Amino acid sequence: MNFRDFLLLFGVCLVWGLNIVLTRWVVADMNIPPLFFAAVRFAGVALFLIPFLRPVPDKLFTLLLISVMIGSLNFALLFMGLRSAEASAVAVTGQLGVPISTLMSMAFLGETIGWRRGLGIMLSFAGVVLIAFDPSSFQISVGLMFVVGSAFIGSFGGILMKKMPPLTGLQVQAWVGLFSFAPLFAVSFLWERGQVDAYIHGGWPVWLASLFAIAGVSIFGHGAFYTLIKKYDVSMLSPLTLMTPIWGVVFGVALLNEPVSPRLLMGAVIALAGVFMIAVRQNTRLPEAALGRKAGAGDS
Template structure:
């Protein structure tokens, strides 16, 4: 990989890592209802990418199902998780999309794995359990449970993508945004309150956070990553994208004053080691998994 493309990937991972921290700040510190924020984000994606809705994909029913799994349902759970968990821990837990995608490929697509990927899967989950479980109080972080379920839901979207004709990244983003925002607004109206008040109180800072999520993450981040996928083998790119959770931890500590604990450090090393092992050995049955994982862990 040439230096220019590496710096582009570096910038993408930085944006993705910062995104989780900003989202955590919006839904936890600013008090914006998480499902409502997800809805406004997808509405923005659909609006900004309106031109990419054409040409219309052939199988809109399948695309709608995919949008629910990697869009509406996934992000509702992810943002609920970020409301209840620190961004640094969420950055690591979000990487469970990689082992989940491998397990789903084994179950539904006949993917076979060797002992190395098997060990990687076990390490990935063991590290997250170490981060999420507090032995002092015998409790587990409900926020990280939400994020784990979100990672699993996103991996189902990857399996569904296997049944669909290939689609460009920004066109996929446009349709996911279009299909996702209305169900999320309806769900927010039923389950949440104070949406308008939170927007008024958030002011220009909330507007900047929303613009960063839509333009910085969904359009620049995923568009740039897809351009790199077309130039380089995914087995090279996937390990390098582990810069994303590292940035998430760094920004969480610096910007949100999140504590550095032994459990966080040890769990991160264990989990990311497992994810690295999985990343360097490409999913043969579901090469699209890496695209879905980055859309659903880095943000959409």
Template sequence: MSLRDFGLLVLVCLVWACNNIVSKIVVAHWGVPPLFYATVRFALVAAATLPWLWPAPRPAWRIVVVGLLMGAGSFALLFMGFRTASPSAAAVVAQLSVPFTTALSMLMLGEKVRWRRGLGMVLTLAGAVIVMWSPHGLALSPGLWLIAGSALTGSLGAVMMKQIEGVKPLQFQAWVGAASVGPVAALSLLTEPRGLEAAVAAGWPFVAAVGFSALVVSVLAHTAYYGLIQRHEANLIAPLTLMTPLLTIGLGVLVTHDPFDIRMGIGAILALAGVLIIALRKNQVMPLLLLTRNRFQ
């Protein structure tokens, strides 16, 4: 990998990590309801990628379901989780998507898991459990439950995406936005009656935040990342993307003052080591997961 491409990948991971911090600030500090935030974000993504929406991949119902899982399911749950979960803890728990995807690929795609990938799954799960653990036992905050749910729905969407051929990243983003904006908007109207009021109160910083999340993160960074995937093998790119949770943890400590103790450190090391082991093993679903793991990007 050239120094230019490595620098671009670092920049992409930094953008994704900043998005996690920005999303936390929007829903937790500014009080913008998470479903309203997700609705505006999906609307901007859908508008920006509208030219790539058609022709619809076949079968059309599958791309709609994938769009709902990766958008309305994964992103909406992620934003809801940020209300109470710190970005640092969320960054570790979100790594559950990798063993989730591996397990689902076994069930749905017939992949074989040998002992090394099995070890990686165990380490990732152990690391996430350590982060979730409290002195009173496995008492997750509602936010971390939602982050885990986000990882699961995103993983199911990624595996279903494997069964659709020829979908480019911008077309994928277009369908995520188009499929998700309606259902999430309806839920927001039903459960968040003061969403627009909170967004107006936040003012121009909210506009900048949602624009950054939709256009810079999903459209520009994702497209740049896809170019890197095309130029380099997935098994080279996958370990380097672990910079995203590491940067998220660092920014969380610095910007949102996340607590970070020995327990969090051990959990993060185990989880990221498990992800690294899985990423280094060649398999059918890893390149796909790299392209679609935007639930935490």
């Protein structure tokens, strides 16, 4: 990889990691209802990317199901998790999309794995369990369980994507945005309260965070990433995307003053080591499995 493209990937991972922290700040510190914030983001993505809705792809109903998986359900659970779990822990836990996608490619696509990827899967889950489970109180973080659920659903959407004809990254973003914002708004107004007032009174910092998620993450981040996917093998890109959770931890500590406990550090090292072991081994049936949700709607 040439240095310019590495800098581009570095910037993409930085944007993704920062967005996890900004979303945590919006839904937790600013008390913006998470489903409403997700709906606003997808509405903005659909609006910005209207030109990429043409031509209308084949298998539109399959694309609708994919959008539900990698869009509305995935992000609803992720944002609900961010409301109660620290951004640094979410940044690491979200990487479970990689081993989960690998397991699903085994179950649904007939992929076989060797002992190295098998060990990587076990390490990934063990590291997340160490982060999520507090042995002193025998409690599991509910917020991180939402994030694990998000990883499962997003990974299943990635499997369904194999049934679609090839689409560009921005085409996927446009259709996911179009199919996702209305269900999220509907559920938000049924379940959440005071969301419009909270969003309006959040002022320009919350609106700027929304614009960053739309333009910085969904348009720049994923557009640039799909450009890199076309130029380089997934086996080269996927280990480098582990910069994303590292940035998530760094920004969580620096911007939100989140504590860095020995349990978090140990769990992160174990989990990311497992993800790395999976990412560097070729998946013949679903190469995108090594990228987790990054191949769908993205990291955050």
